[in-house]
Structures are given as C-alpha cells and as structure tokens.
Amino acid sequence: MPTAPRTRTARLARTLPFALALAIGAPAQADDADVAAVGKERFGSYCAACHGLDAKGDGPVAFVLKKTPPDLTVLAKNNGGDFPFNKVYDMIDGRDMAGAHGTREMPVWGGEWKDSSKLGGETELRGRLLEIIIYLRSIQQ
Numbered sequence: 001m002p003t004a005p006r007t008r009t010a011r012l013a014r015t016l017p018f019a020l021a022l023a024i025g026a027p028a029q030a031d032d033a034d035v036a037a038v039g040k041e042r043f044g045s046y047c048a049a050c051h052g053l054d055a056k057g058d059g060p061v062a063f064v065l066k067k068t069p070p071d072l073t074v075l076a077k078n079n080g081g082d083f084p085f086n087k088v089y090d091m092i093d094g095r096d097m098a099g100a101h102g103t104r105e106m107p108v109w110g111g112e113w114k115d116s117s118k119l120g121g122e123t124e125l126r127g128r129l130l131e132i133i134i135y136l137r138s139i140q141q
C-alpha cells in the first residue's frame with residue numbers, strides 16, 4: 001500500500017503528544033515529592049507550633065488559642081474528597097481574608113512573609129505558599 005507510510009506517520013503524530021505527556025508526567029510527579037519535602041520543612045518551622053508536626057491540630061501552643069487549630073489532614077475529606085486548593089491558599093495567605101475574619105487567630109502568612117526581608121516579592125511568596133500547600137495535599141487521609 002503506497003499510503004501506508006503516511007498513515008503510520010499520521011498515527012505517530014496522533015500518539016506522540018500522549019507519549020510526550022506521559023514522559024513529562026513522570027518527572028513532574030518526582031518534582032512534586034521534592035516540593036512537598038521542602039513544604040514539610042516549612043510546615044515544621046511555621047505551622048507545627050499550632051497545628052502539630054503531624055498537622056492534626058495538636059501543636060504545643062494550641063492550648064493557648066481560643067480556637068482549636070484544625071486537623072489539616074482531613075481538608076479533602078471534609079470537601080467531598082477534593083483538596084480545596086483555593087480555599088487553603090487564601091486561608092494561609094490570609095491577606096484577602098483580613099477583616100472578614102476578625103476572630104482569626106492564625107497569622108496572616110502572606111503579610112508576615114511579604115514583610116520579612118528574606119522574601120524578595122510576590123513570586124517568592126507564592127512559591128513558598130505552594131510548597132506548603134503541595135505538602136498538605138500529600139498528607140490528606
């Protein structure tokens with residue numbers, strides 16, 4: 001069949017994007033694990049005092065708070081199985097929520113980190129938030 005090579009090329013052209021997506025997908029997951037490891041460290045530094053090292057809400061200073069810090073391993077479970085990415089982001093960043101949550105006891109991390117001299121700007125801040133969120137997503141029950 002004279003058309004065979006062309007058909008094969010067409011088939012290859014159709015499958016190539018999927019093959020590439022698979023090839024790219026594998027290292028992307030490994031990257032996620034690396035990011036989660038960094039996020040875990042940050043969680044230990046900034047969050048564990050209240051939420052506990054295991055994120056279950058039993059950190060050493062939790063008892064001085066009026067509100068019990070929530071268990072952060074059931075965020076997906078409490079949201080019908082979907083990790084509520086945007087809600088978690090806004091909650092940790094906190095800058096959009098100031099005022100609306102007058103009784104908020106958790107620090108406004110977006111503000112804290114933005115002001116600290118260690119973080120250059122909004123991009124670094126977003127990176128730090130994402131590291132922690134990807135870690136939290138990885139420990140959902």
Ligand code: HEC
Nearest residue numbers: 046047050067068069070088091092103104105106109132
């Ligand atoms: C000073 C104690 C304290 C620290 C430190 C703290 N939190 Fe919280 N967190 C709370 C409390 C209390 C709440 C409940 C909401 C509120 O503030 O009233 C909360 C709520 C949350 C929620 C919302 C959970 C839900 O069920 O909706 C997330 C997500 C969260 N914290 C993540 C973090 C992360 C990530 C860090 C570290 C960057 C952190 N928290 C540090 C006390 C703390």
